[in-house]
Amino acid sequence: MDLFEEAARPPQLGFRLARLEVYNWGTFDGEVWMLDLAGATSLLTGDVGSGKSTLVDAIITLLVPPRRITYNKAADASAKERSLSSYVRGYYAHHSTEEGTSRPEALRDKREYSVILGVFTDENFGRSVTLAQVFWYKSESAATPSRLYVLAEKPLSIAQRFSRLGGDMRAFRKRLEADDFIHTYDDYPLYGRDFRKLFGIRQEQALDLFQQTISLKKVDSLTEFVRANMLETPDVEGLLAGLLRQFRDLEAAHASVVQAREQQQLLVPVRAAGARYRKLRAARDTYERMSAVLPAWLARRDIAALSAQTEAAEAERQTLAGEITALREEQQAAEKELADVRAGLARNGGARLAALEGKLAALEEKHTARQAAAARYEESAAILKLAVPETAAAFRENRARAQAETAAAEEALERAEEELADQQGNLREVEERLARLDEELASLAARKSSIPAAFVRLRDALAADIDLAATELPFAGELMEVRAEERAWEGALERLLHGFALSLLVPEAHYGEVADWMEHHRLAVRLVYYRAEDALPLADFSALSEDAACRKLIVRQESPLAGWLTQELARRFRHICCESLRAFRAEDYALTRGGQVKTGGRRHEKDDRRAIDDRRQYVMGFSNLRKVEALRQEAADQAREREDLRALLRQCKVQRKRARQCSEAGTRLLAFPAFEELDAAAVAREIAAGRAKIAALREEDAAGKRLRGEEQKLLARLGGLRRALESKQRALSRAELVLEQLQADRAADQAELARTDALALAKAEALLAAHAEDAWGGRTFAHEERQSLQNGYQNWLGAQQRETARALEEETGRLAAAMEAFNRSFPAQARDLLPRPEAQAEYEALLEDLERDGLPQYEQRFRALLEENTINQMALFYANLKLRAQEIKERIESINASLKGIDYDAGRYIEISCVHTHVRAVQEFRRALDACMRAAADVPDEGYGEQQYAQVAALASRLRADTDEDKRWRREVVDVRNWFDFAAAERWRETGEEYEHFTDSGGKSGGQKEKLAYTILAASIVYNFGLEGSHAGEQSLRFAVIDEAFLKSSDASARFGLKLFQQLDLQLLVVTPLLKIPTIAPFVQHVGFVWQDDVQHRSYLRNISIEEFTAEQEGQR
Helix, strand or coil, rough: CCCCCCCCCCCCCCCCCCEEEEEEEEEEEEEEEEECCCCCCCEEEEECCCCCHHHHHHHHHHHHCCCHHHCCCHHCCCCCCCCCHHHHHHHEEEEECCCEEEEEEEEECCCEEEEEEEEEEECCCCCEEEEEEEEEECCCCCCCCCCEEEEECCCHHHEEEEEECCHHHHHHHHHHHHCEEEEEEEEEEHHHHHHHHCCCCCCCHHHHHHHHHCCCCCCCCCHHHHHHHCCCCCCHHHHHHHHHHHHHHHHHHHHHHHHHHHHHHHHHHHHHHHHHHHHHHHHHHHHHHHHHHHHHHHHHHHHHHHHHHHHHHHHHHHHHHHHHHHHHHHHHHHHHHHHHHHHHHHHCCHHHHHHHHHHHHHHHHHHHHHHHHHHHHHHHHHHHHCCCCCCCCHHHHHHHHHHHHHHHHCCCCCCCHHHHHHHHHHHHHHHHHHHHHHHHHHHCCCCCCCCCCCHHHHHEEEEEEECCCHHHHCEEHHHHECHHHHHHHHHHHHHHHHHHHHEEEHHHHHHHHHHHHHHHCCCCCCCCCECCCCCCCCHHHHCCCCCCCHEEEEEECCCCCHHHHHHHHHCCCCEEEEEEHHHHHCCCCCECCCCCCCEEECCECCCCCCCCCCHCCCCCCCCCEEEEEEEEHHHHHHHHHHHHHHHHHHHHHHHHHHHHHHHHHHHHHCCCCCCCCHHHHHHHHHHHHHHHHHHHHHHCCCCHHHHHHHHHHHHHHHHHHHHHHHHHHHHHHHHHHHHHHHHHHHHHHHHHHHHCCCCHHHHHHHHHHHHHHHHHCCCCCCCHHHHHHHHHHHHHHHHHHHHHHHHHHHHHHHHHHHHHHHHHHCCCCCCCCCCCCCHHHHHHHHHHHHHHHHHHHHHHHHHHHHHHHHHHHHHHHHHHHHHHHHHHHHHHHHHHHHHHCCCCEECEEEEEEEEECCCHHHHHHHHHHHHHHHHHHHHCCCCCHHHEEEEEHHHHHHHHHHHHHHHHHHHHHHHHHHEEEEEEEEEECCCEEEEECCCCCCCCCHHHHHHHHHHHHHHHHHHHHHCCCCCCCCCCCCCEECCCCCCCCCCHHHHHHHHHHCCCCCCCEEEEEECHHHHHHHHHCCEEEEEEEEECCCEEEEEHHHHHHHHHHHHHC
């Protein structure tokens, strides 16, 4: 193909610039200025400084991403001379100020707006695309203008669409978008993506080349030009990030292998000691549980024993009642028979005998009554340990003693009742205290905070009601902790900050909701809350004294309220921690170790209601383990006190029962007014005399004798019946008393069971049964020995508890020592671990992780990461780089195909060659990659693969390094474009032999430099704008701008460049001063002539044909 052959004008393919419009852009001010190109190669000319580059920069602004724009590039202007703000404001000069600085002079203020607009047309497909951008300042104080991007698939004009912006940009934008062929954008990426798609531009790099074309005059370095303008910037960051991410995993696995064995060696003793500790603690807890439910367990056994005894007593009572009924019936029959006999005696003159017998019967009844009274007296006297009196004097002595014993018993009963009430009150207080402690411990177990449960419940309810996480409403105490090295001051600091630590911190965004909730809820506690601003800067404690209280605290800095909290601490708690009273007296704000607080120089406070080292009252800190330990100790003390109180209550009940029995017995004795009521012996003597008289009368006659014999038999029989009846009645009374006592004992046992937790009893029952033989020494349970057996079992449990507590204390020391050894060796892993038994599970969890994976598993994981992940990722990374390198070779071949179609000189063409670079860094990088790939094949079947790891680590470590030198090295070696150096050869078309070889245009004349530059540039445009191949006529941008074109070129070089772009069917906008016009004129159709009014500082634009322009130029000569 001969570039210089005349040919018929081909149809115009692709999008070309039809017209450019600007309004209030640079010095083009006050009206719409239009550069009319009609899609043809055109000339933009005018004097230096007239405004040509201003229009070129408008085109650049429409097409090139903002971050890559360099204004007035052809003149090598600095970024400070031209900027988007300078164009929108219309800067035309700078004047110095009185302060010695420079102030720009502007044609427009910030109330004006600016518009640039370009219409591109594709005649082949009959399509048009309009690109426009609108600029305005949102306020007078805005430093940079705001921008709106506009894309339309029809021709638009500024006058038609952009002349009535008004002050409401949202309404203006809405008017634009009312037409579905107009699209607006807030930023460049979507705008650029859409117009590149319409123009058939495959990559954003093509627009960098468009800008480069404007100022290109020569190729200083062919290698740098090809890399920057003809090759895509490789995106390997994703693969590199993946490689480094895999290496970080590999590195962590390797570190795990190294440290795992040492961790295991230190944690195994912790586990062993922990197992012994748990066994001893379980034993201690078991004995405590057994002790707590022992009375109930014995009550249950007692109920079983009492059931059988109660049944037997009830059966005996019923039997006795039946026997008494039968005896009474028999007695009634005998009494009737006796009445009949005595009636016979009366008829035979036995009236006197009947009178005597009646008197005798009365005496016998009297005797029986006195015997019953004597028995009752004897029963009560036995309780008071008094003998039954046989004389009136003895009776009076007993009565006096009974009065004294009764008074003493009533006093004892009153004391016992009072003591019982006191101890019951004490027991209730202890049980309530235990319940509160259990509740507090349960609450603390579910969180790390030391804030009391009542406050936490209140906060949780508040957070739930207003749909917040509890952590969004922290207490001040949850965000601060006393530094470990300042533990000696912990108690005093807790005193100073206690009230503030319990304050709720409410972020500004939720203040209204919280205040409303507080107003409508009853809190049941005194709560202080603060309206806290978030995202405040942290206070600078360094300005305060080193001994300031707030400097002894750690604040949780990740909290959004940390800034507010530190500022509040610095303002309110700057008290100096004084080691001596002399220092304390000298400061206005001071604090002693003893907790004495001085504020403002006058107010002093000291609150010793609680011990200063009582951790149960501490509320600050990120962990509550020490508070939990203190509360558990208190709970154990309260449990022991509860058992002591229960034993004391049992003793009080026994004393009360004894006192009541004595009081009641004394009262019964004092109810006997005289000895005669008890003197059955005197009545017995009267009965004997009466019987003698009756016997004498009965000897007087046979009939009477017979009747009297029958009478005697009946009397004897009745006497036996009475005695049997009395015996049975006494037995019945005893049986009823026994039954009543058994029922009372059963009720007491049931009350004991009701007071005891059923689940706790069920858990301890088997243990109590199993150890009963050890505790009782072979004795078996009996109701009568219950108290003795309970005391014996309680003593045995106490001995076991003391022995277990001693062993547990020793084991706790060994466990803590093992934990501290681990903490010293691995402080990072133990950061949140305290060497306390409560943290045993966390230590064992660490060991279980090690043993679950195990050292072999760690090594296996390391090996898998090395082989399957890291080396594979490195192979993928290397393969991708090689693929990109191959793509570069293929791309150069494609470009060479374009270059071969261009005659550089008669019979010759240009060919670009690429060879592997000799840059040492790149070569060493590729060798390192090759070594890693070889090492991958040599990973041993067993062991770590340490050698392979070392090779991978050496390369990966440098790839991820952050020094400036390493960053430069990484950018150089992973950019595959840097793997090649590029040169150009001028070859004969017929033979392919090299005519000349060069790597840049150095040593050549200006025209030759431009010729080479335009040749290489043309091939780059063909490639980047997608103008080669079977789809060259479809959706392409065929427009380029050359500023200060052909300024130093010979006429031949200028014609070569113009014909070259003409041959490639590209529209050129040639921007040049009033030079080289005759050379350029044959290739252009339209001229945009620019000039400036130096008085008004405004630029003007005139559109004429090349013929008119040439004629005017010749006329001026």
